[in-house]
Amino acid sequence: MLAELLSRVAATRDRQAYAVLFKHFAPRVKAYLRRAGMEATAAEEVAQEVMLSLWRKAESFDASRAGASTWVFAIARNARIDHARRVRGLPSEPEPEAESYPSAEALTLTAERASLVRGALSALGPDQRQIVQLFFFSDKPHSAIASALDLPLGTVKSRIRLATAKLRAILGDAP
Amino acid sequence: MIRHHPSAETLLAHAAGQLPAGHALVVAAHAQGCPHCRAELARLEALGGELLDSLTPEGMALDAFTATLARLDEPPHPRRVPAKPRQANLRLPHGISLPSVLAGAEISRWLWVGPGVRYSRVRLPWAPNDNVMLLSVAANRRVIAHSHGGSEFTQVLQGSFSDETGHYGAGDMAEEDNDTNHQPRANDDGCLCLAALEGGLRLPWLTRLTRRFA
Numbered sequence: 001m002l003a004e005l006l007s008r009v010a011a012t013r014d015r016q017a018y019a020v021l022f023k024h025f026a027p028r029v030k031a032y033l034r035r036a037g038m039e040a041t042a043a044e045e046v047a048q049e050v051m052l053s054l055w056r057k058a059e060s061f062d063a064s065r066a067g068a069s070t071w072v073f074a075i076a077r078n079a080r081i082d083h084a085r086r087v088r089g090l091p092s093e094p095e096p097e098a099e100s101y102p103s104a105e106a107l108t109l110t111a112e113r114a115s116l117v118r119g120a121l122s123a124l125g126p127d128q129r130q131i132v133q134l135f136f137f138s139d140k141p142h143s144a145i146a147s148a149l150d151l152p153l154g155t156v157k158s159r160i161r162l163a164t165a166k167l168r169a170i171l172g173d174a175p
Numbered sequence: 176m177i178r179h180h181p182s183a184e185t186l187l188a189h190a191a192g193q194l195p196a197g198h199a200l201v202v203a204a205h206a207q208g209c210p211h212c213r214a215e216l217a218r219l220e221a222l223g224g225e226l227l228d229s230l231t232p233e234g235m236a237l238d239a240f241t242a243t244l245a246r247l248d249e250p251p252h253p254r255r256v257p258a259k260p261r262q263a264n265l266r267l268p269h270g271i272s273l274p275s276v277l278a279g280a281e282i283s284r285w286l287w288v289g290p291g292v293r294y295s296r297v298r299l300p301w302a303p304n305d306n307v308m309l310l311s312v313a314a315n316r317r318v319i320a321h322s323h324g325g326s327e328f329t330q331v332l333q334g335s336f337s338d339e340t341g342h343y344g345a346g347d348m349a350e351e352d353n354d355t356n357h358q359p360r361a362n363d364d365g366c367l368c369l370a371a372l373e374g375g376l377r378l379p380w381l382t383r384l385t386r387r388f389a
């Protein structure tokens with residue numbers, strides 16, 4: 001459904017579709033940036049920039065390759081990294097050339113992958129789920145995990161290893 | 176055939192955007208040539224998307240939507256992209272080219288380290304302090320690459336090397352912790368690698384590195 005809206009933005013610059021996407025994604029992107037340690041003003045500004053990128057890059061969204069949330073996550077993640085460079089006066093990393101993967105890969109079922117990932121997340125215990133979340137959503141994942149789970153910093157690495165091993169076991173060679 | 180891949184944690188860190196730029200570059204170079212890791216990264220990014228969806232939304236400014244709408248037709252900001260980087264001609268072996276992830280990097284000429292061992296400094300304008308290099312080791316030369324205080328990622332671009340942990344051929348990526356005291360040695364075909372080391376560039380270690388393999 002979100003993917004369909006994105007495709008409508010790409011095809012016809014549909015502003016109504018864009019409004020729905022904005023309402024869904026902007027506050028989540030902002031929450032992501034805040035959790036990554038960005039101050040409120042900066043997070044607001046970068047979240048708006050991410051939403052502008054969504055409008056401008058909509059043509060490059062390929063529903064057969066990634067879900068809408070996955071695509072937006074990647075844009076937000078890169079915007080977070082780029083913002084950290086900007087405040088230090090550093091240039092942006094050039095964007096990689098368009099990926100051209102073999103068609104068999106492009107044809108993997110995005111929806112199937114999304115439901116598998118959802119299943120994997122719920123199969124993790126609450127601690128492991130939190131570890132994965134903090135890994136994605138903190139500025140300094142290792143210390144964030146240590147303090148959230150009340151673990152000595154030295155054991156965090158092995159806990160992350162366990163959580164990722166479990167994830168990989170569930171996801172396996174899924175599409 | 177690729178036998179050595181980045182660890183599961185490294186791929187997760189890459190998908191989450193938590194790797195230092197130099198290390199991320201090496202993983203990206205590996206993924207370009209490895210469908211297996213590309214598929215794994217696609218799954219992990221999907222995990223990121225799923226987690227993004229599950230976040231408690233944080234209210235945007237009241238005028239956020241109208242402000243953004245007003246900017247939709249603006250031309251995009253000129254990106255702060257660095258000027259075309261200086262790249263020395265490294266005279267790579269016939270048929271070997273640098274991975275395209277290096278397109279924006281400055282690449283120095285070969286610098287002599289010891290007999291049969293040369294390196295070229297790779298400087299990323301967007302992360303100038305990250306320690307990245309191309310390393311060229313002649314057949315049967317040994318490198319004692321001891322990086323103090325951090326991990327080291329090495330992607331083999333051509334040839335192969337071996338150490339206690341195994342044999343690494345073209346397309347393989349080696350991940351070493353600071354606590355592994357490995358002594359990689361190029362095999363009969365020599366070795367060209369792209370490597371990222373945690374910590375600043377420490378030249379003294381490079382000068383102590385090479386030894387003729389007896």
Ligand SMILES: [Zn+2]
Pocket residue numbers: 177179180181205206209211212213
């Ligand atoms: Zn791989």
